[in-house]
Amino acid sequence: MFTGIIEECGEVLKLVAVETGAELWVRSSFIDEVELGESIANNGACLTVTEVKEGAMRFDLLHETLRLTNLGELKEGDPVNLERSLRIGDRLSGHFVQGHVDACAEVIAYEQVGQDHQFTVALPKELAHLMVHKGSICVNGISLTVAELNGDSFTLWIIPHTHEVTSLKSVVAGSKVNLEFDLLAKQIARLTELRRL
Numbered sequence: 389m390f391t392g393i394i395e396e397c398g399e400v401l402k403l404v405a406v407e408t409g410a411e412l413w414v415r416s417s418f419i420d421e422v423e424l425g426e427s428i429a430n431n432g433a434c435l436t437v438t439e440v441k442e443g444a445m446r447f448d449l450l451h452e453t454l455r456l457t458n459l460g461e462l463k464e465g466d467p468v469n470l471e472r473s474l475r476i477g478d479r480l481s482g483h484f485v486q487g488h489v490d491a492c493a494e495v496i497a498y499e500q501v502g503q504d505h506q507f508t509v510a511l512p513k514e515l516a517h518l519m520v521h522k523g524s525i526c527v528n529g530i531s532l533t534v535a536e537l538n539g540d541s542f543t544l545w546i547i548p549h550t551h552e553v554t555s556l557k558s559v560v561a562g563s564k565v566n567l568e569f570d571l572l573a574k575q576i577a578r579l580t581e582l583r584r585l
Contacts, residue, residue, distance in 0.1 A: 392531025432529030434487025482531025
């Protein structure tokens, strides 16, 4: 379980294709505190630390992970949003995030407006019912609030702090971002579906 509050922006050292999918190596300042088997969200996808050596940690990416997320597009030197799992007693500054990416969507625009950035993302039609105006959405692991909701897209406003401390500063139109819709919305949608059966 995560909160969508990015702990730090790590750096991709390498992404190596293997028979089972890929190995992702990431450098982080908190590497000395990381334990094997620990869950760490990378761009919002919950991954397990499978090796730690020489100041880097390795994550094994299955083909399914590569299909559903933007992690397979990462290159050496790319920034990646990192968040370690929530501990009992921690403040919940964002919202409940599972680290289970629902979809990968295209960025329509990421433009500076005054000090802030207007961030517009394509909304997958099959998941649009899970989106609520002023509700929470997790984008590349970042807990954000939906400012505008259109038929085929949604808009977020990014404050300077979030722009500076996350991988959003490398986002451009056409980039792919990981989306995780609100857990409560998904539960309600499932219960509603079951009641119709």
